[in-house]
Amino acid sequence: MIYEHSRVGRRAMAQAPSEKVDMAGIPDAMLRTSQPPLPEVSEMQAVRHFTRLSQKNFSIDTQFYPLGSCTMKYNPRVCNTLASLPGMLSRHPLAPDTHSQGFMACLYELQDILKTATGMHAVSLTPAAGAQGEFAGVGMIRAYHDDRGDKERSEILVPDAAHGTNPASAVMCGYKAREIPTGSDGDIDIEALKSALGPQTAGIMLTNPSTVGVFEQRIKGIAELVHAAGGLLYYDGANLNAILGKVRPGDMGFDVIHMNLHKTFSTPHGGGGPGAGPVGVSKRLEPYLPIPMVDFDGNDYRWLTERDRPDSIGRLSAFAGNAGVLIRAYIYARLLGREGMHRVSEYSTLNANYLLKRLMETGFDAAYPERRASHEFILTLKKQAKELGVNTMDFAKRLLDYGVHAPTTYFPLLVPECLLVEPTETEAKEDLDRFVEIMRTIKQEAESQPDMVKQAPHTMPVRRLDDVRAARELDLAWKPGD
Amino acid sequence: MPFIPHTEKDIREMLATIGVDHIDALFDEIPSELRCGELDAIPPGMPEMEVSRLMQTRARADGQPLCFIGAGAYDHHIPAAVWELTTRGEFYTAYTPYQAEASQGTLQLLYEYQSMMTALTGMAVSNASLYDGASALAEAVLMAVRGNRKSKSKRILLPRNLHPTYRRVVHTIVCNQQIELVEVGYDSVTGSIDRAELERYSGEDFAALVIPQPNFFGVLEAVDELTDWAHDNGMLAIAVVNPMAMAILRPAGEWGDLGADICCGEGQPLGSPVASGGPYFGFLCSTGKLVRQMPGRIIGKTVDLDGKTGYALTLQAREQHIRRSKATSNICTNQGLMVTAATIHMTLMGGEGLQRVAAASHANTGKLTQALTSLPGVETAFKGAVFHERVLRLPIEVTKALRALAAHNVLGGFDLSDDYPELGDAVLVCATELRNNDDIENYRGKLERVIQSQVQTPCQLKPDW
């Protein structure tokens, strides 16, 4: 704990102005009576402390990180270097257009690149992450229906396999989220969908390939059904890595989409963010896109605001969203180019199918063995849990001991004892082979010494944590005397 | 192939294992009529060398003007160590700490962040971040509507002297939940919330009063009276604060008799560069009573099987991945990396350091005000005490004046004429600790010439000197 290094009167002297604090002009009653109790440490103590903390993390730069649905691929260093050029970092968000042409050129071109890559009519870059993109997208669906005087639509349909943000976003937009079951083949249960559709349907939110890692083959038919009922289709772009350059959400019939640039466009995940969740729309939703957007008249770039776009659902952040993330995604897109984008889906799919095949040969069960894997796939450890009493969580924790970040566990909720595995295109064959060997070893350990696996991890900075205590005896901040 | 390690041999072997002839066969479940062709409109790939050249040109194109704009994004010194450490791969390329045992670095850091934010704001608890200050306020409003048991209304009092974009963002985010935002005007003499107008709502049912400190004009509010007034009327008090101001001003947790209930704001002044508006981070703190209404991640301290201290995500039953449609918010990915920077930043500055930055920014804005108001016709618009921003009235058209200044590489402040036409030719200026006496004199000299030339030849946009 950084506070343990704290001593009264110590500080990193070089970092603050040399003048003493003088608040002339502010009435005493408005001032603090004592200094805020922040750590008092030297610069070296801080550097050592946070360097050591960093070493307690798994990360893409240090470990294989096949966290399904999150696309943990290599984040090219140059994207950070160039996004951190002095002119980029020092540009104030409210600088006039005359001092923003370089920055706006990048955003404008990124809008275009994303439009082409997804087959959508127009793109707004401003949502700060996938979930905010969902909020904007469902908000646009609402604005569209409202504008047509079609105010009875009250439900957004979401598959039971959907990510939790989908129903939560629908509710934030004032809708009820209604679940649609998934069929045994991993595709949507069409009969259930048909019976759920009606005049109350505002739209449906789908991920394709879905969160169970297979391509929804009847997507065209689904689009027709939903459109016939007067609803619109929302595409959750979390899995865009699987289809980049192969098939586009716009061509599948989606009206509105978000992309997770921190996944498909390889911007860093940063220990939980920041991300960026641009939204793309078909022509009929274009007026509602969130602002600001960037326009180009052939000579100059300029911001599109309330004045230009009176029907917009509005603004989602104080300025233009996570600008630095957008710049990193733009740089990545320019490095890759069109041919590189095709390769993203090709090699992520190759890696996933290879890894799945090898794991099946090793005795693991695929949740959907009859289906082609997309860029990710689901294993179900039902058998191991039943026969050996070693469940998915135990496997996940034991993987950490072998220096591999665990795949996503227990998501989607409908597959029992599941691991969602997404190797991404940037992993080499030998690293996939190593993962297979580790899984084989853990399976053997589960047979011969199940208790050891159930107690894993054994080599991490801490062993399994008491989550119940964390929630019951809430300790959310250090206090003097701790 | 950039970033793809596969050799021809790897590909052959992998395809053989899978049992297909070529990679394209792996897309056989996608109906062929849906397949897209080449993405011709996307330019071909470029090597790092060329992309570097392109980006350097773009960055240079925007120049590095001398900036006196604040208005929600503040240019402060960031110790070199902050981003040296933050961009370590172990922080930069990790994700949400779902596997706690392999994420103790991020988890402990977030716990330390929560500790520092509660220290700074005087509140009981903090979450681990939201997207930005504006969306954090929207979440605070939703939280207040859920959390105020005394109020049956979904009405919120939102002052007009709150950041105009924050007001718009709150509207965008809460409007579909039938929440009504009622605007309260400001006192035209002091620039602070109009108490007489507020008094008119006394006794009415509102879920919360939003109290900015400082407000958008830089002016300090009578936060004690406002907080007590809100509580006397059964409302929650939502503080929207500049975290740098919290280093010297009375923290939100100590406002009035009971303290604010929720405190949120923009974390950018704590270690994030202004960088075109993002990524920054929103912070959100509250009383202990409201913790179960909080959106976003929260980290708790606990013990492992051996009784050793460790850190984990906690109260997850509030969150979308558990509670789905009944979650307190849809937020998932937050702004972790910016919080990493903020935590290191606060550590390196310490309480004394932040106070010195706050005081120096306050003093520099005072000097700037003095320098500019020495020019004929330039005057302060409000009498209230300020933190580090000030509204000035100009004797010439403000939009033209700012354009002329920009042409000479000075960004003279935020033009208030669109959002507050009633203020006339008014500009919001800010001088942080990074603007020195020479910078201030530079601005004064250029404004003097702009005023002179515009008074003489009113239509000329770019004075010739």
Ligand SMILES: Cc1ncc(COP(=O)(O)O)c(C=O)c1O
């Ligand atoms: C399928 C799916 N949908 C939506 C999201 C939400 O995106 P974000 O975390 O960027 O808000 C995620 C990822 O976290 C996801 O995996």
